[in-house]
Amino acid sequence: MNDDRIDELLARGARDYNQPGPVPRDEMWARIQASRQSLRAASAARTSRPILIWTSVGIAAAVILSVGITIGRRVERGVPTATAPVAANPVASPRRDSASTRSTVRPATIVATNRDSLIRQLREQTKTTDRRARELAAAPDQTGGPPATNLAYHLVVLQHLAGSEAMITAFRTSAHRGEMDADLATWSRELLSTTRMLESSAATQDPTMKRLLEDLDLVIAQIVQYTTHGTNNSEDLDLIEQSITARGVIGKLRGTVSARNPAAGT
Amino acid sequence: MLLDCTNVVTEAANAQPSAHPRLLDRQLVTRCLAQDALAERALYDAHVDRVYRLMYRMAGDADLAADFTQETFIRAFERLEQFRGDSSLATWLHTIAVSIALNGMRKVNRIQGRTEMIDNMPSLAAEAFRFTGDLKARLHAAIDALSEKLRPVFVMHDVEGYTHEEIAGSLGIPVGTSKARLFDARAKLRIALAAFAGDHVT
Secondary structure, eight states, X not given: OOHHHHHHHHHXXXXXXXXXXXXXXXXXXXXXXXHHHHHHXXXXXXXXXXXXXXXXXXXXXXXXXXXXXXXXXXXXXXOOOSSOOEESOTTXXXXXXXXXXXXXXXXXXXXXXXXXXXXXXHHHHHHHHHHHHHHHHHSSOOTTSOHHHHXXXXXXXXXXXXXXXXXXXXXXXXHHHTEEETHHHHHHHHHHHHHHHHHHOTTOOOHHHHHHHHHHXXXXXHHHHHHHHTOOOHHHHHHHHHHHHHTXXXXXXXXXXXXXXXXXXX | OHHHHHHHHHHHHTOOTTXXXXXXXXXXXHHHHTTOXXXXXXXXXXHHHHHHHHHHHHHOSHHHHHHHHHHXXXXXXXXXXXXXXXXXXXXXXXXXXXXXXXXXXXXXXXXXXXXXXXXXXXXXXXXXXXXXXXXXXXXXXXXXXXXXXXXXXXXXXXXXXXXXXXXXXXXXXXXXXXXXXXXXXXXXXXXXXHHHHHHHOO
16 A cells, blocks of 8 residues: 555545534533533632631741742752752763754753752652642542641642642753753652642632642643653753743742732742 | 624624634623623634534543533633733634643543553554454544644644644644644554555555
8 A cells, every 4th residue: 555545544534533423502501601600609609708717828838838939939040059960871861962952941961869959858848748738638528627627738738839839940940951850750750649639639629729730730740751751852841841831830829829828928 | 782792793603714803802802801691602602613523523522522612611711811812712712622631631541541642652553453454443543542742733633624823822832843743643643554554455
């Protein structure tokens, strides 16, 4: 069979791929309207809740989150860490030549983690949060539970978001420097696992939070793939940047943390 | 006011891509932001068919396609104030739709235990087709097996007839990347078909 014949078969066969039936316009519209109504009702209910709960959460979270955010921004500004990472295997992770570099972002070299590296320190800080977040997310619906449990749940979610922001910021900074700290792979995997637990948790009922977690899931999954396989592919790096930018992940994370944690500040 | 609204709604409902789409987009969005129920329905009617078709092509299941389409419009109405008109409303909606479909399919795949997107498609597809003699079925399974990067581009371009500009806008990638991915997707499918043809055609 020649190429033309194959192309013809391809074009003909592709047209029938997952052939859609009639569009259930009215049924979908009815469900969209019902869903929007319930979202509006939920939103109204949320705003009428006593602000005392969120104030308490805010005050409790402020100390921990401000530490996470401050560290994340220090990383972003490129504050020198105590130690410089050392290339583990530069031969195995060659840099691309200039002709193949499509963006200003340099392909990363995976580097060994120094015991004192800032990334390791950050990861250690988020470990406890992640464990607690997983425990609470795995538990039955917390939102209807006693205020103390509810408060704890919201607190760890906010801590997780702050930790995720720090990791994404650290990743971008490492990528821009062309060096990828080996600890980022483990750290991003841990955060991805927690994000997915929170996503599927019955306790996460807030649709805005659910969407934020979905966006976070996608971005962290891409980072996991990149850091784990160490492909040094600038196109993959571009895609990750695009996901972060297109979804406004950093802005949403900071917005959520600030909005729900007025005491944290910037 | 009512007359204005009716006109916009009628124009939008019958909107063809060539008829001042950006102007209609802006009018519709403005009306929707003013809580105009007729305009909301007009926006929905103007775009739902294309969104649903794409969702169906990507999901291969009527319920999933309906879920993804509903979620697209719910999210779009919720975020309508973020629409700045840099791209057409259709492109903006498709960006949301494709994101929802990819995330949704990822979850479905995870639930079904197929956590890894299949990049080594030809060998797996060949495996799948050892059990079927149907060329079309082989092709469809090979399309199913394309990676998460390649499949949306192939489906949008070769199955649904989107332009590379539309695909690039919807997926947030450069036009060149869209073309490269289509090239890669077709190459993988050709390999799958050629292997099959080799078995069955002399």
